[in-house]
Amino acid sequence: MTALALVAALLGAPKAAAFSIASPQGVDVASWQHPEGAAINWREVSAAGHRFAFVKATEGIGYINPYFAADSQQARNAGMLIGSYHMARPNYSATAQAAEYAAVLATQPQPSLPPVLDIEYAEDLGPVELSAWVREFVTEIERLTGRTPIIYTYRYFWQKNMANTSEFSDYPLWLAAYENRPPRDIPGGWNHMTFWQRADNAVVPGMVTVADVNLFNGSEQQLDDFSADIDVHLGEVLTAGIDLDAIGGRVTELEALGSNNRELVGAILAVAAGALAIGALVVVAQSQGIDIGPATEIVERVRELIAHGDLPVPDLQVMFQTGDYTIGDLLILLKNVQHFAEQIG
Structure with missing residues (x-):
């Protein structure tokens, strides 16, 4: 049984569709979306209403997603804003991981969304050590790329393994929270999400398997500005009371x-x-x-x-x-x- 199979079954695999509220929708993908080498038709993904795509770039030391270059270029050719993420493995050097990620980022078409640190494994580190690891990584990736990175995590991990530190609350937050309405309980001193990963089960046209779907906490213009490193005031779109029925209908x-x-x-x-x-x-x-x-x-x-x-x-x-x-x-x-x-x- 694969993780994707479970999540697809659990959430009933709702079909992603174009939507009418102000918040732009997008996907994030990794090699999981290429079972047995299957391709993604990015023009179909874009036509279904997806405005942006985060593509996994690297993980730990020595791993580069073999589909990173092709997915990035093809999503860009389909008219989508593209981004990337690095999955942290904290048992290994943060500086070395940031260097490998930055080198791969240099091959991605520009402009792109800011780099992302995906932190959801603690491995052998306690909260103090893990905070130091995150601090080292974000500092180094910012030095190497000149861009303020986004932090991706989920509520339990940040509250338990990071001791709910608010040290990083000035960085944009991408929060995984599988709910029908924007979560009220945002960890780490953040007062809003920049991106919200709402589900990891969506049936997206152009993909042969399910994928993660996300919302940006701003308008279309703010998304363009955010990608261009223009300072924008976010946090007013994905409020706890928003009605998300417009996005593919309510999912029980x-x-x-x-x-x-x-x-x-x-x-x-x-x-x-x-x-x-x-x-x-x-x-x-x-x-x-x-x-x-x-x-x-x-x-x-x-x-x-x-x-x-x-x-x-x-x-x-x-x-x-x-x-x-x-x-x-x-x-x-x-x-x-x-x-x-x-x-x-």
């Missing part, structure tokens, strides 16, 4: 993903402790508004993580004890743990 499971995850996390911990049969998780997931098929997929993911000794019990305990996180936060955590385990396994 996104409503469920915005709900508190304490009951579902408690059930997963009970399964891990041997106090609950794993099949009972289906009933619990359904009680949270998740359909039987997606609920079964959650059970299978938990079963696989337990079988390989990868279930993040300490993180689940924190989620359960605080009671402050959503089902969407839980799914991002489990997806990341599984991805990380597959990469090092």
Whole structure:
């Protein structure tokens, strides 16, 4: 079972479409969107209403996305604003990773969106060390590129692994939060998102598999200005009360993903402790508004993580004890743990 298969099933794979509210929509892609070498038809992606595309460039030390150059050029040729991101691996030098990322960025067509640090793995670092790593990376990438980088993360990671530091709140935030309305609980001292990754399950014309979909927290003109490094005042479009039905219609499971995850996390911990049969998780997931098929997929993911000794019990305990996180936060955590385990396994 792949991470994409689970998320696609869970969210019902809503079809991305042109939209009518002021916030520009876009995608972010990696090699996952090229199963068995399948190409992306970027003209179809653009025609479906997507204004921008972030393409994964690098990860850690020594990895360059083999589709980075082609996706960047083809998305640009289709009339889209293009960007990139580096997935951090904090067990290795921040300076060296910034240097490799900057070198790859130099090959991307210009103009482009600012560079992005994707930080969602702590590896062996605690909050103080991890903050120092992020500080070193953003300082170096800014020195090398002359641009202020964007920070991509998700709520639980920043609050737990970064100790909810507000040190980086002057950097633009790209927040992953799988909900039907803009999240109210933004971490790290930020008072707004610059980009919001709303879901990672959209069926996008031109792609053979699902992809992440995002909204920019401003107008079309502000997006152009932001890409050109013109200082713009953002934060007034993606407000907590906005009605997003105009974007592909309301998605029932996104409503469920915005709900508190304490009951579902408690059930997963009970399964891990041997106090609950794993099949009972289906009933619990359904009680949270998740359909039987997606609920079964959650059970299978938990079963696989337990079988390989990868279930993040300490993180689940924190989620359960605080009671402050959503089902969407839980799914991002489990997806990341599984991805990380597959990469090092």
